[in-house]
Amino acid sequence: MIVATAKPDDLPALLELEESGFDAPERWSTGSWASELSSPDRLVLISRDDDQVEAVACFGVLDDTAEVLRVVVRPDRRERGIARRLVGLGMDWADAAGADRILLEVRYDNDRGLSLYKAAGFTAIARRSDYYGLGRHAIVMECRFHRRPAPGLSRLSRWPA
Numbered sequence: 001m002i003v004a005t006a007k008p009d010d011l012p013a014l015l016e017l018e019e020s021g022f023d024a025p026e027r028w029s030t031g032s033w034a035s036e037l038s039s040p041d042r043l044v045l046i047s048r049d050d051d052q053v054e055a056v057a058c059f060g061v062l063d064d065t066a067e068v069l070r071v072v073v074r075p076d077r078r079e080r081g082i083a084r085r086l087v088g089l090g091m092d093w094a095d096a097a098g099a100d101r102i103l104l105e106v107r108y109d110n111d112r113g114l115s116l117y118k119a120a121g122f123t124a125i126a127r128r129s130d131y132y133g134l135g136r137h138a139i140v141m142e143c144r145f146h147r148r149p150a151p152g153l154s155r156l157s158r159w160p161a
C-alpha cells in the first residue's frame with residue numbers, strides 16, 4: 001500500500017471509486033472531483049496497490065475547522081485498514097494545519113462509515129434531515145484536537161488496536 005497525493009491524471013480512477021462507493025444521488029460529479037484536485041485548501045490522498053488506485057480520501061481545512069469530505073475504498077480492498085490509515089493521515093494534516101476540530105457528514109444508516117469515524121475519535125453532534133435526498137439523513141460528526149500528540153507521535157499510532 002503506497003499513499004500519495006492524487007494528481008489530475010488520477011481523475012478516472014477516482015470516478016470509478018466514486019461509482020463503487022456511493023448511490024447515484026450521493027455521487028460527486030467529474031467537475032466536483034476535478035475541483036477538489038485543483039483546490040489549494042484540499043488534501044486528496046490515494047492509496048495504490050500494484051499500481052492501481054484502491055482508495056481515496058479527501059480533506060479540507062478553512063480557518064480553525066477541517067472536514068473529512070470523502071473516503072472510498074474499492075470493494076475488494078475493504079476491511080484491511082486502508083480507510084483507517086487514510087483518515088489518520090488526514091487528521092494529522094488537519095491538526096498540523098492548525099485546525100482545532102474536524103467535521104464530517106455521513107449518512108445515518110451507513111454503519112461502516114459510522115464505525116470507521118467513531119473508531120477515529122469522532123462523535124455525533126447533529127443530524128441533517130434529508131441531506132442526501134428524501135429520507136436520506138446525515139449525521140454530523142466532530143473530533144476536537146484537544147490533546148495534541150507529542151512531537152513525532154502520529155495520531156495514527158494512537159488509534160485503538
Ligand SMILES: CC(C)(COP(=O)(O)OP(=O)(O)OC[C@H]1O[C@@H](n2cnc3c(N)ncnc32)[C@H](O)[C@@H]1OP(=O)(O)O)[C@@H](O)C(=O)NCCC(=O)NCCS
Nearest residue numbers: 021071072073078079080081082083084112113115116119
Ligand atoms: C466505509 C469504508 C470507507 C471503510 O473502508 P475500509 O478500508 O474497509 O475500513 P478499515 O478496514 O480501515 O476499517 C476501519 C474501521 O471502519 C469500520 N468498518 C470497516 N468495515 C466495516 C464493516 N464491514 N462493518 C462494520 N464496521 C466496519 C470499523 O470500525 C473498522 O475498525 P476495526 O477494523 O478496528 O473494526 C468503506 O466501506 C467504503 O468505501 N464504503 C463506501 C463509501 C463510504 O461509505 N464512505 C464513508 C462515508 S464518506
